[in-house]
Amino acid sequence: MEKRVTVLAGDGIGKEVTDAAVVVLEAVAKKYGHTFHFDHQLVGGAAVDAKNNPLPEETVASCEASDAILLGAVGGPKWDNNPPALRAEQGLLRLRKQFDLFANLRPVKAVSTLIQSSPLKEDIAKDVDMMIVRELTGGVYFGTPSLYNDEEAVDTMPYSRKEIERIVDKAFEIAMKRNKRITSVDKANVLATSRLWRQIVDEKKAQYPEVEVRHQLVDSVAMSIITSPKDFDVILTENMFGDILSDEASVITGSLGLLPSASIRSDGFGMYEPVHGTAPEIAGQNIANPAAAILSAAMMLTYSFDMLEEAKAIEDAVYGTFEDGHFTGDLTKDNPLGTKEWTEKVLQRLQA
Numbered sequence: 001m002e003k004r005v006t007v008l009a010g011d012g013i014g015k016e017v018t019d020a021a022v023v024v025l026e027a028v029a030k031k032y033g034h035t036f037h038f039d040h041q042l043v044g045g046a047a048v049d050a051k052n053n054p055l056p057e058e059t060v061a062s063c064e065a066s067d068a069i070l071l072g073a074v075g076g077p078k079w080d081n082n083p084p085a086l087r088a089e090q091g092l093l094r095l096r097k098q099f100d101l102f103a104n105l106r107p108v109k110a111v112s113t114l115i116q117s118s119p120l121k122e123d124i125a126k127d128v129d130m131m132i133v134r135e136l137t138g139g140v141y142f143g144t145p146s147l148y149n150d151e152e153a154v155d156t157m158p159y160s161r162k163e164i165e166r167i168v169d170k171a172f173e174i175a176m177k178r179n180k181r182i183t184s185v186d187k188a189n190v191l192a193t194s195r196l197w198r199q200i201v202d203e204k205k206a207q208y209p210e211v212e213v214r215h216q217l218v219d220s221v222a223m224s225i226i227t228s229p230k231d232f233d234v235i236l237t238e239n240m241f242g243d244i245l246s247d248e249a250s251v252i253t254g255s256l257g258l259l260p261s262a263s264i265r266s267d268g269f270g271m272y273e274p275v276h277g278t279a280p281e282i283a284g285q286n287i288a289n290p291a292a293a294i295l296s297a298a299m300m301l302t303y304s305f306d307m308l309e310e311a312k313a314i315e316d317a318v319y320g321t322f323e324d325g326h327f328t329g330d331l332t333k334d335n336p337l338g339t340k341e342w343t344e345k346v347l348q349r350l351q352a
């Protein structure tokens with residue numbers, strides 16, 4: 001198969017980890033007889049510096065002409081005090097909105113070889129396997145009015161029935177392919193949007209009688225994710241709660257550097273990016289963990305290209321590399337490998 005991928009490395013460790021994902025995709029293409037064309041474009045702070053725009057037109061045009069987008073991360077102290085339209089994060093938010101990437105899938109899976117890196121006790125962390133289904137194009141991230149001045153600031157949290165219905169449908173579809181349990185996370189004791197969310201989840205569950213649905217308030221979920229993470233199968237939630245809970249859930253696995261994500265449109269087009277950010281304090285030092293970016297590339301093969309065998313080959317190579325005892329510095333203090341050296345081990349596994 002021939003596929004076009006727009007690569008948006010972004011800022012900080014974004015370049016290092018997307019470089020790793022691209023070489024792994026090249027190895028997969030070679031092994032399975034595919035051709036992937038990579039078009040590298042600017043986004044985030046790098047694009048603000050070069051084009052005075054966090055999402056330049058050339059970048060949008062490339063994404064439109066591609067079959068999928070692979071993104072690193074955006075942001076950093078250099079752009080934090082820019083006016084809103086010139087903030088690095090705006091590039092990412094506009095991409096999500098413009099391409100209607102409403103369904104953000106964030107799998108959280110504990111791997112036995114990494115349990116020693118988790119701050120949780122082994123019997124709590126082991127066998128955790130959950131999928132966070134985060135609404136990505138609505139809620140407080142995109143609400144108007146939005147206002148900021150020295151005296152007052154306003155953010156608004158809107159959700160329409162249509163926006164909620166489509167992400168709820170997605171969560172039920174995913175639950176049907178997993179363990180058929182959904183925890184819908186909200187703040188219905190305070191927020192009107194959460195009460196509409198709960199109502200729609202209850203309406204939809206009649207169509208999926210096999211799926212067990214439970215509602216839980218977000219503050220309580222924040223606790224349960226740490227005390228009893230195995231209780232969760234699919235976590236369905238709105239934009240900001242999903243952002244916060246996914247970083248929290250990453251600690252179960254041992255590192256934020258392990259969590260991949262897919263941001264998908266209803267026709268299957270998607271953007272694939274690690275859950276982590278640009279980690280400015282470790283950028284450019286060849287120490288970032290590229291596993292999240294490489295596993296995001298595997299998600300791209302699964303969700304946008306329907307290359308299931310190829311995706312599994314990447315996952316096996318990543319987890320096999322951990323089994324072989326190779327780790328980056330976020331997972332071990334004992335002779336960690338650099339980003340490039342660890343990626344090389346993954347390539348060796350893939351080519352074996």
Ligand SMILES: NC(=O)c1ccc[n+]([C@@H]2O[C@H](COP(=O)([O-])OP(=O)(O)OC[C@H]3O[C@@H](n4cnc5c(N)ncnc54)[C@H](O)[C@@H]3O)[C@@H](O)[C@H]2O)c1
Nearest residue numbers: 073074075076256257275276277278279280282288289330
């Ligand atoms: N999707 C994105 O583009 C994205 C996501 C989150 C944060 N950000 C941006 O990144 C910048 C930094 O944010 P932050 O520090 O709050 O979050 P972060 O995710 O960049 O870092 C949090 C912690 O995790 C570590 N870490 C993250 N990824 C790692 C990896 N692959 N390997 C090893 N360690 C890793 C960092 O060193 C840091 O200690 C901000 O500008 C923020 O807006 C971007």
Ligand SMILES: CC(C)[C@H](C(=O)O)[C@@H](O)C(=O)O
Nearest residue numbers: 074075089092093243275277
């Ligand atoms: C960088 C930021 C806008 C983004 C978000 O909040 O969605 C990030 O934290 C994420 O998790 O992808």
Ligand SMILES: [Mg+2]
Nearest residue numbers: 243244247275
């Ligand atoms: Mg986040």
